[in-house]
Structure formats: C-alpha cells, structure tokens
Amino acid sequence: MRHTPHYLLHDHDEIRRLVRENPWVTIVSHTADRGIVASHYAFLLDEAASTGDEIVLVGHVGRPDEQAHELGRHEVLLIVQGAHGYISPSWYAEGDIIPTWNHVTAHLYGTPEILTDEQNLKALAELTDHFEQHVVNPRGLHLDPEYSRRVALGTVGVRVRVTRFDARAKLSQNKAPEVVERIIDELEGDGPYNHPGLAREMRRHHDARDS
Structure with a gap:
C-alpha cells in the first residue's frame, strides 16, 4: 500500500479486531508455476494463539487451490478489508473539491502451516459453529460426522502465523473536527x-484519538 505515515495502523489489538469483524479474506501468492494467484476464503482468528504481538489465522482452501497457491512453500499475503466507502467533497468545507475513499485495510504476511485432516475437520466445525451461533436453529458438522468428514477431505486447512503486517486506517484524519462530524452524519x-x-469506524477512531 502507499506509504502514508499518518494513516498507519500499528496496534495489534486493532488488527485482531479487524480480522474478527471481517473474516472474508483474500489470499495472494507469488508462485513459481502460475505467477500471482489470488483466492477468497473465510478465516478466523485463532484466539488462543493470538496474544501479545501474535496474530494467528486459521482457515481452509478448496482443493486444488492448495496446489495453485503452493501453500506451505513460501510466504503468502492475506488481505483483510474492513469498512470502506466514498467520501464526497460536498461534505467538506466550501471550496474543497477533491473526493476520497476512506477505508481500514490490513495486509498480513506469513507462511501457511498445512493442518492435518483431523485439525482441518476441527477448524471447519469451529468455523461453522462461529457463524451458526447467530441463527435461530443452528446446524453444525456434529449432526452428521461421517458426511462432514468426507466433505472436509475436499478442503485443506491452513494456519497462518503473521510475521509482519502493513495496515492503514484512512478515516479523514486530515480534516477539521467539524468536517469529520459532517462526514459521519452523511454516512x-x-x-x-x-x-x-x-x-462507526470513523467515530471509534476519532473518539479514541481525542480521548
């Protein structure tokens, strides 16, 4: 991403929150056989492992994407995209005519660890339960273990321990407080x-900065 020091996001807790709230992740690999390969899958934060400065994600890919990405052979990029949207200059002060796009984005880097079949099945069950907990009549892999086990064989589980990240929270930090409030009101x-x-993301960021 463009180097913009005043938008840099350094806080590990904020990166973890971004992953929790935005589990649909883009995986990008620079491979020997296919060049640049990109896929999209759901990843969850490994809460037990993600303490201190550690950020660990667990997810899966459908076969044969693990071969296309050459998973486990080199570093991959996981792109986590939070809230983002167009900001009209009509919300700015008179005479200010340049629009922008506000966003919260993290680029996470690490070399994937391939999970065993049992670890993958457990991760898939946890992924399903994570989202099903919010519906009235949740369903899970435990309802049909043998069928779930067969379906899981069509996927490859991965754990990515983040070794470095590059993140931005571009949320109108360069605007006067009254303009920020007007932008939030319009949004x-x-x-x-x-x-x-x-x-909400803008209000949270600016409230924290002003406190």
Whole structure:
C-alpha cells in the first residue's frame, strides 16, 4: 500500500479486531508455476494463539487451490478489508473539491502451516459453529460426522502465523473536527453514499484519538 505515515495502523489489538469483524479474506501468492494467484476464503482468528504481538489465522482452501497457491512453500499475503466507502467533497468545507475513499485495510504476511485432516475437520466445525451461533436453529458438522468428514477431505486447512503486517486506517484524519462530524452524519444518513459501518469506524477512531 502507499506509504502514508499518518494513516498507519500499528496496534495489534486493532488488527485482531479487524480480522474478527471481517473474516472474508483474500489470499495472494507469488508462485513459481502460475505467477500471482489470488483466492477468497473465510478465516478466523485463532484466539488462543493470538496474544501479545501474535496474530494467528486459521482457515481452509478448496482443493486444488492448495496446489495453485503452493501453500506451505513460501510466504503468502492475506488481505483483510474492513469498512470502506466514498467520501464526497460536498461534505467538506466550501471550496474543497477533491473526493476520497476512506477505508481500514490490513495486509498480513506469513507462511501457511498445512493442518492435518483431523485439525482441518476441527477448524471447519469451529468455523461453522462461529457463524451458526447467530441463527435461530443452528446446524453444525456434529449432526452428521461421517458426511462432514468426507466433505472436509475436499478442503485443506491452513494456519497462518503473521510475521509482519502493513495496515492503514484512512478515516479523514486530515480534516477539521467539524468536517469529520459532517462526514459521519452523511454516512449515517440516507443519502446515496450512506455507510453506517464506516461511520462507526470513523467515530471509534476519532473518539479514541481525542480521548
């Protein structure tokens, strides 16, 4: 990403929160056979392992993506995209005409560890349970263990221990407080570019900065 020091995100807790809230991840590999390969899968934060400065993600890919990405042979990039949206200059002070795009984004780097079949099955069960906990009649892999085990064989589980990251929270830090409030109001409103999630992210960031 473009080097913008005033938007840099260094806080490991904030990176962990971003992963928790945005589990749909883009995996990018620079491979020997295919060049650049990209795929999209759900990843969860390994809460037990992600303490202190450690950030560990667990997920899976469908076969044969593990071969396409050459998983386990080299470093991969995991892109985690948080709230983002268009910011109209009509929300700025008079005479300010340049629009922008606010966003929270993290690039996470690490070499994947391939899980065993049993570890992968456990990770898939936890992934399903993580999302099913919010529905009225949740379903899980435990309801049919043998069928779940067969289906799991079509996937490859991976654990990625993040060795470095490059993250940005570009949330109108260069604007005056009254302009920031107007942007948040517009994002919370009913206009064509409303985005309550981005408004919450902006308010959270600016409240923390001002406290």
